[in-house]
Amino acid sequence: MKILFFHSKYGRWIYLSLLLTIGGLLFFNPLYAFIPLGLSVILLFIPDENQAESVAELTIVLKEMKAGKLSSRLPYINSDPAQEKIRIALNTALDQTETTIIEMLGAMNAITMNRPWRRLQMQGMNGSFKKALEKMQRMLDYIEERAADAAQLHKEVDEAHRSIRDSIEYAAIIQRTVLPDFNDFQTAFPNSFAHWKPKDIVGGDIWFFEPLTNQGEYLLFVIDCTGHGVPGAFVTMLVKSIQRAIMLEYKKDVRLSQHPSQILSIFNNEIKHLLNQYTRESKSDVGFDAGILYINKNEGIIRFSGAEIPLFLIDYEGKCTVIKGSRCSVGYHSSKEDFMFAEHEFKIDSVDKIYLSTDGLFDQLGGDKDFPFGKPRIISILEKNNAKPIEEIRKLVMNDITHWQQNLEQNDDITFIGIKI
Numbered sequence: 001m002k003i004l005f006f007h008s009k010y011g012r013w014i015y016l017s018l019l020l021t022i023g024g025l026l027f028f029n030p031l032y033a034f035i036p037l038g039l040s041v042i043l044l045f046i047p048d049e050n051q052a053e054s055v056a057e058l059t060i061v062l063k064e065m066k067a068g069k070l071s072s073r074l075p076y077i078n079s080d081p082a083q084e085k086i087r088i089a090l091n092t093a094l095d096q097t098e099t100t101i102i103e104m105l106g107a108m109n110a111i112t113m114n115r116p117w118r119r120l121q122m123q124g125m126n127g128s129f130k131k132a133l134e135k136m137q138r139m140l141d142y143i144e145e146r147a148a149d150a151a152q153l154h155k156e157v158d159e160a161h162r163s164i165r166d167s168i169e170y171a172a173i174i175q176r177t178v179l180p181d182f183n184d185f186q187t188a189f190p191n192s193f194a195h196w197k198p199k200d201i202v203g204g205d206i207w208f209f210e211p212l213t214n215q216g217e218y219l220l221f222v223i224d225c226t227g228h229g230v231p232g233a234f235v236t237m238l239v240k241s242i243q244r245a246i247m248l249e250y251k252k253d254v255r256l257s258q259h260p261s262q263i264l265s266i267f268n269n270e271i272k273h274l275l276n277q278y279t280r281e282s283k284s285d286v287g288f289d290a291g292i293l294y295i296n297k298n299e300g301i302i303r304f305s306g307a308e309i310p311l312f313l314i315d316y317e318g319k320c321t322v323i324k325g326s327r328c329s330v331g332y333h334s335s336k337e338d339f340m341f342a343e344h345e346f347k348i349d350s351v352d353k354i355y356l357s358t359d360g361l362f363d364q365l366g367g368d369k370d371f372p373f374g375k376p377r378i379i380s381i382l383e384k385n386n387a388k389p390i391e392e393i394r395k396l397v398m399n400d401i402t403h404w405q406q407n408l409e410q411n412d413d414i415t416f417i418g419i420k421i
Helices: 002-007 011-026 030-044 049-067 081-112 127-178 182-188 229-252 254-258 260-274 375-384 390-405
Strands: 192-197 205-211 217-225 288-296 301-307 311-314 320-323 344-347 353-357 414-420
Touching (some): 205 414, 217 414, 229 254, 311 375, 320 375
Antiparallel strands (some): 192 414, 217 288, 288 301, 301 344
16 A cells, blocks of 8 residues: 555545545534545555556566566566566566576587687676676686696697607608618519508518529518517517528528528527527517518529418419418417428429518408408409509509408508519
């Protein structure tokens, strides 16, 4: 009643009626006071249309808020101070809610898009809204600090990676200098190829070509060392040093170079001795598979000895014969010190082409079921294309390997050498 009495549009008439009533009671006939008194009572209980409208509007707004559908602020309806306070409080709450949500969404979007975000705007914010934004700002500050740490760490990792890569690339230059001069190889065998493709920048495969003292005599080594990448490359350097020592021994005893099986035996004992790999308790267990060819054009003979690496012989009719290497690798714990590697001798006249390869060629995974490429596919390509130039045969083999590999990575180092005798 207080609100209606003082703030209704009928308030002035009620005042006037009450004054007339008091005047009638004091100065006139008291009977005259009943008329304005009755009028006052009637006016007092007449509903205020503005108030009814404002209460109805407020009810709608509250329902929309409860349903989460409020799209506009509560408008000014009347001059009732109490309702005006309610309107201001509601609109302020809505404004702060909207501001809080916008600020938080903006910050989260910036984080998601990896973009910088200004500090959250808290001016005019109060109560739980301000506390929510303050908590959000602390989270953003923490993320920013972690991002700075991550950026620094990433920079340090990049620098370390660059340094390691530079070192490995330099090691690759050194490793390539150990490989034979291909021009010397092609001078001795004009129709030939040597395909050397490490899995990584450096590799565990290596090959050597040694023209011997007597013109027309040659040694060809194809070696697949333990592992690939940097560890494999270290082993190739060890193998190269032993190979050089063997070639020095050859100068003392020419017959040594004529028997690849003896060279493999020397390799076997030297590696086991240098790395103390005589027992299984040894900390290291490295070695290699190998195929060694001795070719004597003067006498028209070829000798081959292999340690797990086969030799592919193609006759003049295009038929491929596979000469298996001995079932023993070189230098490992399991390799016997006194193992006698088998040696095979052939007449040059019976051979049209010879091929040596490490197992990276046969073991490359691919196809529909991720199976190894396998020796049978290699043999089929060699036989079907024997009439073609040997360099073209190499391209056909490697193209088929690439097609077989599809999107898979290269499994292992590959060394593939072919000679038309």
